[in-house]
């Protein structure tokens with residue numbers, strides 16, 4: 001998320017739910033940050049959470065009483081009072097079990113009753129091992145919660161408990177707080193959106209006014225160990241150009257930025273969601289796509305990631321002269337988007353092709369849009385000295401039937417404008 005939310009200027013009542021994962025100790029940082037920013041923080045841990053972090057610590061930092069039970073302060077009707085008073089509920093960390101209970105609407109403790117009693121936005125920062133996060137049961141629970149409007153921050157790829165590493169690490173406390181406070185500023189209605197995203201003052205056409213546009217940009221990095229990754233050369237410039245042009249046309253833009261230089265996104269005036277790996281990008285896109293009217297998938301997403309992420313740096317002395325990295329397929333985000341497309345949602349896919357022959361390149365694009373029927377497929381001509389890390393780009397745009405509906409080259413801003421003209425026409 002960019003910047004510190006304007007919500008921090010006002011005192012809000014924030015309930016911080018803490019559940020029983022090892023990352024509970026980091027939730028102390030969430031509480032402290034919110035209190036430091038002047039908010040009235042009420043911590044609701046689970047019994048499991050109190051095995052990881054002490055109740056006196058939470059009371060001292062939050063400056064409010066802390067309990068797990070619905071049987072304390074019964075006269076205050078505490079089991080619903082906190083939820084009703086809350087402007088915002090943040091759950092950090094959220095265990096797999098907590099997500100399952102939330103999805104099922106269980107109310108067996110104070111956190112459960114608070115969640116059922118609240119109408120405030122709920123922001124969840126999951127933390128668990130990769131297998132637990134990827135398990136179909138957890139995926140289904142996450143989808144259920146997202147469909148109900150629960151927002152997710154992370155998890156991210158990184159070191160986990162013990163020797164493990166991978167997706168499932170809780171986002172950093174500061175990122176959780178900023179993402180959560182930013183939710184309070186988000187418009188409910190698309191009509192408001194252009195105002196609060198700080199869309200560029202000049203509106204060349206306004207033809208995307210009130211439209212929610214999700215853009216992905218950059219290239220994912222698939223960690224090998226804490227210092228190395230498998231990556232690609234995408235700079236994010238093309239995606240940033242899409243975000244800037246969509247905002248200038250009046251759209252409310254979310255930019256999922258994979259390793260994009262902060263200098264490129266700093267003054268865009270759009271919501272920026274930074275991500276690192278393909279799994280993080282997939283999660284961010286799944287979360288943002290539900291509300292999006294248009295999705296532009298510019299990012300270069302790794303098809304594969306190392307099967308194992310080493311918690312410590314791999315040493316060449318231990319590896320010898322040859323090192324074999326085993327890779328595993330990443331989720332196909334475009335295919336998922338197309339399969340789950342809402343009626344009326346427009347999805348623009350990208351195919352980065354090195355094929356120099358135009359006809360052969362278009363044939364590759366046709367095969368891709370036949371496999372993954374996006375509304376438009378932008379065939380991007382890339383190579384050692386074209387496409388990546390440059391200010392210019394050359395594209396052919398295909399319709400679902402494989403017809404070339406636009407062919408252009410020029411600056412990345414011009415390319416973005418040409419594609420968004422097609423999107424605006426399709427929406428109209």
Ligand SMILES: Cc1cc2nc3c(=O)[nH]c(=O)nc-3n(C[C@H](O)[C@H](O)[C@H](O)COP(=O)(O)O)c2cc1C
Nearest residue numbers: 019020021022023046048049095096097098127128
């Ligand atoms: C040392 C340890 C670490 C754990 N870490 C996690 C974790 O990071 N994520 C998770 O989902 N469960 C984790 N668990 C399992 C949960 O504590 C367990 O599922 C518990 O029932 C969660 O309860 P709660 O959600 O009510 O707090 C851990 C358990 C132990 C003993």
